Amino acid sequence: MLHIFCPYCGEHREEAEFRPKGQAHIARPLSPEQCSDEEWAEYLFFRDNPRGIHHELWVHATGCRKFFNVTRHTVSYEILETYKMGEKPKVTAESLAKGGRS
């Protein structure tokens, strides 16, 4: 059972209160009608599946019902940070490669 910190409620909650919503930071193309089929399919269907650091979108479904971001290690399941919508992650694969956790 994961123990997840909700950045809006400001405390750790049980995993059962949350739902994962897939990869975070997917930018919608600014002009969809200008996209090629390949670009549009890339946006709609293709997702990263990294071994290691993954930035994910989660929703606090039975709590405050806010979406937020989670940086999770896909091998150890360790959650390295959670941060609000619109914010940038502090822990990334690059920052870890440079010298451990920030």
Place this chain on the structure above:
Amino acid sequence: MSKVAVFNQCPGSEVMAESPLAHQSSVKGGRALIVTEHAFLGHLILRGQADNESLKSAVLSVVGVELPLQPLTFVLNETTGASVQWLSPDEWLLILPAGQEYEVEQNLRQQISGHFSIVNVGGGQTLLRLKGDKVFDLLSKSCVYDVHERNFPVGKAVATTFAKATAIIRRPNEQEWELVIRRSFADYCYRWITDAGREFDLTFTV
């Protein structure tokens, strides 16, 4: 001042109202765990930006309490029994004495400016009050949230899972707990509570 049409959802006395637990029967038991349904209270969901001054002043003048901005808290107006609860950074739950929701909604709409919404959700949920020495035991075996005193002081309110269903757990004072449950889950929660409370000689008044 908003132009949204608001209508009185409270039927008059000529229309029979039924609580979500109307079809269930009361359970007679001891005094260690007493659950009482408080049906037909006014439930309003207020949404808006927390930095909207008119929102804060309207809640203060209409409901008589400060809008809670601290997460997981709610404030109670001791004189009227009305309460305002923080649900999320831009969402609050107002629970009002029965029959006041129409007037309160209109007054709030008159006084709040900017981007906001008020929805009457009174038909969708109901409130249970729990008291007795065994409430802690019932709650701790029914939900994953830590309801121990050190984590759940008076004045705290959390939306969490209760018996796998979505519910709001609130603590208005030392002796009492409140449970706000969905209408569609009321029957399930009733059955869960009567089953879970059997070992504590539950009394359930509907």
